[in-house]
Amino acid sequence: MTLDPLDSLGDAATPPEILHSDTQRIVAPDGAALAARAAELFVTLAQRAAGEEGARFTVALSGGGTPKALYGLLAAPPYVGQVPWERVHLFWGDERHVPPDDAESNYRMVREALLSKITIPAENVHRVRAELPDAADVARDYAATMRGFFQLQPTQWPRFDLVLLGLGPDGHTASLFPGTDALHDTTGLVAAPFVQKVNAHRITMTAPVINNAATVAFLVAGADKSGVLSEVIEGPRDPDRLPAQLIAPTDGTLLWLLDEAAARSL
Numbered sequence: 153m154t155l156d157p158l159d160s161l162g163d164a165a166t167p168p169e170i171l172h173s174d175t176q177r178i179v180a181p182d183g184a185a186l187a188a189r190a191a192e193l194f195v196t197l198a199q200r201a202a203g204e205e206g207a208r209f210t211v212a213l214s215g216g217g218t219p220k221a222l223y224g225l226l227a228a229p230p231y232v233g234q235v236p237w238e239r240v241h242l243f244w245g246d247e248r249h250v251p252p253d254d255a256e257s258n259y260r261m262v263r264e265a266l267l268s269k270i271t272i273p274a275e276n277v278h279r280v281r282a283e284l285p286d287a288a289d290v291a292r293d294y295a296a297t298m299r300g301f302f303q304l305q306p307t308q309w310p311r312f313d314l315v316l317l318g319l320g321p322d323g324h325t326a327s328l329f330p331g332t333d334a335l336h337d338t339t340g341l342v343a344a345p346f347v348q349k350v351n352a353h354r355i356t357m358t359a360p361v362i363n364n365a366a367t368v369a370f371l372v373a374g375a376d377k378s379g380v381l382s383e384v385i386e387g388p389r390d391p392d393r394l395p396a397q398l399i400a401p402t403d404g405t406l407l408w409l410l411d412e413a414a415a416r417s418l
């Protein structure tokens with residue numbers, strides 16, 4: 153049974169809209185309110201997953217700009233004190249093929265917005281070792297990190313408590329970009345596609361890993377995303393062109409956390 157992550161989520165004014173049994177949508181007035189709803193969700197799920205002694209809360213973080221406000225909120229009161237950080241394990245859903253102190257690094261973004269401001273055991277931060285020169289080695293290394301942490305058998309998939317995702321203007325999510333082989337990877341945990349659009353390799357969790365999570369939450373803000381968002385949610389199915397359509401948890405909840413500007417075409 154999948155617990156409804158939203159059943160204790162604050163603001164009765166805009167209750168989540170149930171799209172179908174395991175997909176829900178919340179539309180917040182603006183980016184700041186969206187970040188606050190996402191912080192509430194993070195706290196709710198963290199307390200639920202890591203409530204008991206020895207339990208843990210496993211999260212795959214998103215890169216890009218939209219989640220920065222969320223990470224900033226989680227690093228400060230009232231949220232910072234509500235999260236059992238000693239039981240939180242942070243992973244990255246995707247990473248750029250750059251060293252951890254590079255301006256493009258998703259790890260660096262999270263370090264600056266969150267990690268540098270909280271107390272969390274260093275061993276709970278499982279970053280992508282994207283400084284390795286060969287992107288395929290980076291992917292293998294991160295897959296090994298996940299296999300070790302989740303103690304996976306060869307055919308098993310890791311089950312994250314929460315995977316945070318963004319949505320690119322071209323319909324990509326994590327680093328699952330249109331027209332890349334990574335979209336069709338149904339056996340690997342982590343892929344290292346060369347992405348023409350950014351003229352670089354990216355490191356990304358594959359769709360089966362993301363879809364095995366208990367909760368997958370898209371954070372999407374801004375009018376510039378409204379067109380692609382309505383195509384992804386309401387348009388014809390075409391995941392090669394709109395990879396975000398690959399995301400459908402097999403035994404979990406899919407949440408669309410949106411601001412009004414992004415949701416205006418829905």
Ligand code: 6PG
Nearest residue numbers: 215216217218318319320325326
């Ligand atoms: C990345 C992300 C990527 C991001 C989208 C949306 O590494 O860039 O993981 O998938 O979520 O590109 O980015 P914005 O939030 O900046 O619009």
